[in-house]
Amino acid sequence: MPPPDPTDADLASDLVVHAARLVRAVRRELELPAGIRVISLLDEHGALGVTQLAAADRCSQPTMSALVSQLVERGWVTKAPNPDDARGSVVALTDAGGAELAVVRRRHGERIAALVADHPALTTEDLATAVAVLRGVLEKGNPS
Amino acid sequence: MPPPDPTDADLASDLVVHAARLVRAVRRELELPAGIRVISLLDEHGALGVTQLAAADRCSQPTMSALVSQLVERGWVTKAPNPDDARGSVVALTDAGGAELAVVRRRHGERIAALVADHPALTTEDLATAVAVLRGVLEKGNPS
């Protein structure tokens, strides 16, 4: 008999390995700076504090601090003190940041979408499913 | 009216960002050494040369050289000269490497599969679809 159907566990580990491969492939050929994830978060959720951003991006707080600093320097986000809590900050997307996000999205979109379109067996719905799976896996343990 | 359906391009760029997020989340909480990708490749395709591995993993040849060296040190792969071509090598998985792969697979599988199972809207089929999408996107421009 042929090998048995892959279990969820098999699929899950393949998911991770292939995701890692994809990320590196994209970084090589299209560039995927870490800051994009942050900008993407701000675009999706609106202004947030550094710690909230770190939680949402699943990285450590110091990492997010550094990322935000870089983004501020580039003018893609602003960091203001939180008026309700002097410890905290409020990081917000600037117009320039939004524009940059649009540019990167388009670059990635064009390239990846072309590959998917090229693949007879892959539909837009499949792509949506893949994103939903990733999103679902990520949102766990991350009660926003 | 609500926002329009996301285009392929939107989905594709979300795919990349979320994949990056997933990879980092997994690296933080479960550990995902770079060598796993190589072992996984060898398990799937059998013994290969360094350059072939680099192409399959979508990384540079020097990166793969370094990865293979590490794996040899750990005893997870062997590197022998290619009898048909004195320039080349043949990298093969050892039993220990296969065992390690199984361990990591199980760790990842358990954790991720649990998250998916927890998610009412995600089925095993969805997971399979997600893997197929990633695989499809990756195999392009990489005629093995």
Place this chain on the structure above:
DNA sequence: CGACGATACATAGCAAACCTATGTAGTTCC
């Protein structure tokens, strides 16, 4: 057969992305 270009790898040097540990200022709660 000998030179020349291509191929397979290795080495060197460097940059990006992260993390842990720790310090500091502000908040909360008794």
Place this chain on the structure above:
DNA sequence: GGAACTACATAGGTTTGCTATGTATCGTCG
């Protein structure tokens, strides 16, 4: 008003990965 907690910054180090370049082998062609 002091202890415990929270938000963020800084320091230092690791992993991952790339480009540039060198070396040995292969293939080919005159």
